[in-house]
Amino acid sequence: MHALWFALRPCPACRVRATTRDGVCGRCRERWLDANACLAVARSTGPAPEDLIALGAYRGDLGRLVRAAKYRPDRRLLTLIGTALGYRARAAFADPAPACSVVPVPGDRSRLRRRGVDHALIVAAAVATALGPRAVLRPGLRRVRRTRPQARLSDAERRANLHGAIAWRSGALNGTTVLLVDDVLTTGATARACRAALTAAGAGRVVVAVAAQAR
Ligand SMILES: [Zn+2]
Structure with missing residues (x-):
């Protein structure tokens, strides 16, 4: 019964073919995880613009x-x-990838508790694995005060909402390259607040890596 349900469930990405063990259909899996396809995209777009990988x-x-x-x-x-994003990052960086810290955007604690899953942390862990041994997962950013949900706020309100709300709470970054990981980039207000906290803690180059860009 369970196996039948599993095979009949449509792929969450294309909704056309059936889901495989990987959670998507075979064609979508190939599309997102094919290393050569990632390299081709990276070559066609050149170096990541404004240090953004999506x-x-x-x-x-x-x-x-x-x-x-x-x-x-x-x-x-x-x-x-996260694995697809890691391959894309590997292709976008000069080869070999630089030693870097992979840092997830910190979720709001009450929202994390409600959902029971830290999306950015899971994606970032997979990014670090896909990047190879020179990438280290460092979940050191913290929300240091409560913020309102961002969805209905304007750009200016988002900036005010996040001002001083995020801080680095781990060892010194000493000029290291940081790959800042999130699922969706909307206005970039959260990424900017994280970037400011990372820079204040001594990070070198900060590259934002997101699964999808909303604008
Ligand atoms: Zn599919």
């Missing part, structure tokens, strides 16, 4: 995949997304 826009197949990963929530899909 799998694509938050719509269509990728939008559905990210929403399924986020809202079910589904650890397997979050890991698949």
Whole structure:
């Protein structure tokens, strides 16, 4: 019964074919995880613009995949997304990838408790694994005060909401390259607040890596 349900469930990304053990259909899995395809995209777009790496826009197949990963929530899909993002980052960096710290954007504690899953942490762990032994997962950013949910706030309100709300609470960064990982980039207000905290703690280059870009 369980196996039958599993085979009949449509792929969360394309909704066309059936889901495999990986959580998506075989074709979507190949599309997101094929290292050569990632390299081709990186070559066609050149160095990451404004130090931003994304799998694509938050719509269509990728939008559905990210929403399924986020809202079910589904650890397997979050890991698949992180692995794809890690391959993309590896392709975007000069070869070999620099030694870097992979840092997840910190979630709001009460929202994390409610969902029971830290999306950015799971994605970041998979990114670090895909990047190889020179990448180290360092979940050292913390929310140091409560913030309002961002969804209905304007850009200016988001900036005010996050001002001084995020801080680095781990060892010195000593000029290290940081890959800052999140699931969706909307206005970039959260990423900017994280970048400021990382820079204040001594980070060198900060590259933002997100599964999908909303704008
Ligand atoms: Zn599919």
